Amino acid sequence: MLVIRRDLVDAMVAHARRDHPDEACGVIAGPEGSDQPERFIPMVNAARSPTFYEFESGDLLRLYRDMAARDEVPVVVYHSHTATEAYPSRTDVSYASEPDAHYVLVSTREPDEHEFRSYRIVDGEVTEEPIEVVESYMFAHTGADDVPDTV
Numbered sequence: 001m002l003v004i005r006r007d008l009v010d011a012m013v014a015h016a017r018r019d020h021p022d023e024a025c026g027v028i029a030g031p032e033g034s035d036q037p038e039r040f041i042p043m044v045n046a047a048r049s050p051t052f053y054e055f056e057s058g059d060l061l062r063l064y065r066d067m068a069a070r071d072e073v074p075v076v077v078y079h080s081h082t083a084t085e086a087y088p089s090r091t092d093v094s095y096a097s098e099p100d101a102h103y104v105l106v107s108t109r110e111p112d113e114h115e116f117r118s119y120r121i122v123d124g125e126v127t128e129e130p131i132e133v134v135e136s137y138m139f140a141h142t143g144a145d146d147v148p149d150t151v
Helices: 006-019 057-069 090-095
Strands: 002-005 025-031 039-043 072-081 102-107 115-122 125-129 131-134
Touching: 002 006, 006 025, 006 039, 006 072, 006 102, 006 115, 006 131, 039 057, 057 072, 115 131
Parallel strands: 002 131, 072 102
Antiparallel strands: 025 039, 025 072, 102 115, 115 125
16 A cells, blocks of 8 residues: 655646646655655656656666665656556556555546556556555554545
8 A cells, every 4th residue: 555645646746737748757755664755756757758758867867876875765656647547558567667666657638637546566567556645644544533535
């Protein structure tokens, strides 16, 4: 299950809308050894394409060096689909190289709404997972009265 703060979900959706009709892409980093997404890092789609995304190799190298210096890992790798559902394409699956990451897809095919889904992709196998959107990680999975939304 992906547990993620609402502000991070809003940031991914806003990035996807901003870059539409091209696909948007980015990473949300978190502390090494944790499954908690913390730092939103929008990236440039070097392909500048409505049907494909690609991280620019220099940007990607800088990102991984920066995460290593901060003891972070890519907890979420996200991108948008501009004309199709939020489900990984064969290309998305073939490029998935972070077995511990949550792969989030945001579909912006409808102008007034979006589809937001998360997957684990390991060795070419795609598994959709539930998403729990919380205001703060402090209340996640506590059973408190402030019940978070589930997407």
